[in-house]
Structure formats: C-alpha cells, structure tokens
Amino acid sequence: MNYRHAFHAGNHADVLKHVAVLAICDALIAKPTPVFALDTHAGRGLYALDCNSAQRTGEAEGGIGRLLAEAPGNPLVQRYLQAVRACRNEHGRTAYPGSPWLLAHALRADDRIAACELHPEEAAQLKANFAGDTRVAVHERDGYAAMKALLPPRLGETRFGRGLVLIDPPYEAQLEEFDAAIHALREALGRWPQGCYALWYPIKLRRHLQPFYRRAAALPAKSALVAELLVRPDDSPLHMNGSGLLILNAPFQLDEKLAPALHALAAALGERKPQSHLEWLRAPP
Template sequence: MNYRHGFHAGNHADVLKHVVLLAVLDALLAKPKPLSVLDTHAGRGSYPLSGTQSRKTGEADSGIARLRQAPARVLEVPAIARYLQVVDELAAQAGDADTYPGSPWLIASELRADDRLACCEIQAEEADALRDLLGSDPRVGVHRRDGYEAMHALLPPMPRRGLVLIDPPYETQLAEFDTAMDALKDALSRWPQGSYALWYPIKRRRELHGFFRRAARLQAKSVLCVELLVRADDSPLRLNGSGMLLVNPPWQVDRRIDPALQALRDALGEPGASWRMEWLKPEAP
C-alpha cells in the first residue's frame, strides 16, 4: 500500500470525518458505561500541516484553514466549535499550532479511564509513529495488522459497548466499497449491537448506488448516510466530497450533526457544493 495520509491531512474530507466522529463519540460517552473503540486504518495519528507532504498538496488550505476563516455563524455551530476546540487543544499539547490530529489521537483524547481503543495500521513506519504517540497510554493498543482482518479477529470487544471506525485509503477505488461492506456484514454478525462509522470518498456519486443498496440491506438496527460535497460530483479525477455511513449510530446523533452540514457546505464549498443526510434504514420509533 502506497497511501500516506500526510498528503491529505486537514482537507475537507478530514473535516467532515472528524466533526462526525466527535459527534458520535460525544453521544456514546454521554452514558457512563465503558466504551471500546476500534480504529481499523489508523495512520500515524499526528500530521504537521507545515510539513513537506501537506504543503505539496495544499489540501488543508481548502479544508481546516478555510474553515477557520469562516464567519462566526459557522464557527459557533456546536459540532464545529467542538471539533476546532479538540484540534486546538491537541496542537497545544504537541507544542505546535500546525499539528493536525488524526482519528486515533482525537479518539484517545476523549476516552475515560475505563474506555479502550485498539488502533490498527498495516504500514510499519506509520504504526511505529502511532506507537510513539499513543503507546504509553494504557487505554490504547497499537497493532500493526490489516484493519479488515482485525475486525474479524477483535470483535466483539471488551467492553461490549462501542464503535468501529473504518477509514480505508480506497486504493482499489470502487472495489474497496465491496471489501468494506463485506467486512461490515461480517462484523455485524458477531457484534450486532456495535456502532460503526465507515468513511467513503465521492467522485461521481452515481457510481455508488450499489454501495447504498447494500448498506440499506445490512442486518442493523439503523443506517444513516452523512455527506458533504464541496463541488459538483462530475469528475472521476478528483475528490469532490465524502461521506460517513453510520451503522447503529447513537440515538438522535443526527440532531448533533445536521446543523454542521449546511455550515460546512457554506464554509468549504465551491459552486455546485451540497450536503446530504439520509436514513437508509431509519431508527425505530
């Protein structure tokens, strides 16, 4: 695998993913029972936005950097304010305002003493960096292994309540959607009460209709689709947007996320930008 998230850290897809991730975590952490989290494609956990990889693409400039310049009505939306607060706190902890946290660091920063996080990363260099960052935390385990294989091997977890974040690189492009859906189906057969969050890229959305049909047929209590397109989805050559497929999401988490979507479209969008939140399988009343 050749993917390196350092080239894309802090872009519009990261912004959506992390706003939604924190909203889901906050909803789960509102209950006192201990929580397990599995991050299947964890990366290195921390990225310098002033570093060579980030500056080569400049993707953070149209992501978190643009969001910071948004008007107050955007920045005061609770889910967005929460996201920026956590990012700033972790950058201050690192002693570098240009540090951007990856998902495992964001998750670890929110865990309580009895909660647990398992992070999987198959690339040795990235796994070593993540171990340097979080390896001393007794609540966190860092595993150099394939994330999909880990979903089969590590579920159900202990504690039995929790979340799986699935954030693959999609190097195999459309084939990755089938791989991820197969892994979700298998995971639900062994941990049906778990919550799952699958990030996915959007180039041309019409190519994803089969993915959505499969998602709607999952043996889950509910399935919610959350998307942000920063431009029209009319080109297969660039990342026009992204989404989070939330399977068994916490009760009423959509109410936390909904106000942020229009605000993110307004802050990050170009002509043709849009957002979408749709229940593919609604929650029971």
C-alpha cells in the same frame, strides 16, 4: 499499500469525518459504562501540516485552514475546532489530530481504543505517538482482519457492550474497496451487533455509489445513516468532490445534530455549488 495520509491530513474529508467521530464519541460517553473504539486504518494519528507532504498538496488550506478562519458557530463544528486547538496546544501550532488522537481526546480513562495500521513506518510512528497512553493498543495489521480478531471487544473479564468501529480505508482499489468494506461490516455485525460502525468513503460520481447504498441498506443493522459533504458538484471522476460516512446503529438523535453541522461545513468549505446530504437508508425502529 502506498497511501500516506500525511498528504491529505486536514482536508475537507478529514473535517467531515472528524466532526462526526467526535459527535458519536460524545453520544457514547453520555452513559457511564465503558466504551471500546476500533480504528481500522489509523495512519500515524498525528500530523504536522508544515511538513513536505502536506505542503505539497495544500489540501489542509481548503479544510481545517479555512474552517479555523471561518469558525462557524455550530456546536459540533466548535467542538471539533476546540479539539484541534487542544492538539496544537500540546504538539505545536501546525499539528493536526488524526482519528486515533481524537478518539483518545474524547474518550475516558476506563474506555479502550485499538488502532490498526498496516504500513510499517506509519505503524511505528503511531506506536510512538501513543506510547504513554495505556488506553490505546496499537496493532500493525490489516484493519479488516482486526475486525475479525478484535470483535466482540473484551478486556480481561470486561465485555464492552457499546462502542465505535471507524473504517477509513484508502480506496486504492477504488470501487472494489466498497466490496471489502461491506463484507467486513456484515461479518462484524454478526459478532458485535450493538456496536456503532462508521465507514468513510470518497465521492467522485454519485451515481457510482448507488450499488453501495443498496447493499448498505441491506446490512443486518438496526439503522443505516449516510452523512455527506460535497465541496464541488459530483460530476467529475478525476477529483474527490466530497465524501461521506455510512453510520450503522447511529446514536439517538445523531442525525438531528449532524444536519446543521453539515450545512455549516458546506457553507464554510464549499468551492463551487457545495451541498450536504443526510439520509436514512434504513430508519431506526
């Protein structure tokens, strides 16, 4: 595995993913019972956008950089920007929070987080970043294997009835990654059917995603929602023109909250003919 997220931290794909993750977390903690979150491909959890890796690609300038300058008034986008500012107040003006940091920021004292990272250097930094947070357990292991080992979630005698599994693989295997993700989701739903699952995916050519949509709709979940942000037309296989999230068992009314946020993100981050797309592959009962 050669992927390092530091090159891409804060780009338009991160923005979409993190806006949605915070919205899901806020919906989950609206009820008092404890929540469990599993981040299967966690990275290091915290990034510096002035490091060589981020500066080399400059991707954050078209993502969080542009969004901070535009500051759309949408509530979900503002919620995300507040979290980024909180991270920078704690870690410095160029800090950017990865998904483990955002989960820890959004969830409560009695909630629990498992963050998995396979790359040894990234896993070591992840452990260092969360060494003082007893809610966060860091695992240096394959994220798909962790879905087998850690679901359904338990802590002593406590069984978690609600929570989020965030699956954010690097797609180094490109379209073959969808096969692994769908298989892992099907098995995980068999062990923890009530969990909310969010799978991030890149968009280059949308027509290549049609088999994925069909297979996702057939998963044994109560509902399946896709939320997508395109900053460019999906007509080139050479670039990541956008990205999406497949959200299984989405919290109540999440689609109604996400729709205006996606429009705001497209307007703020779009480069050429931007668009957003929100669709139920399987509507909730």
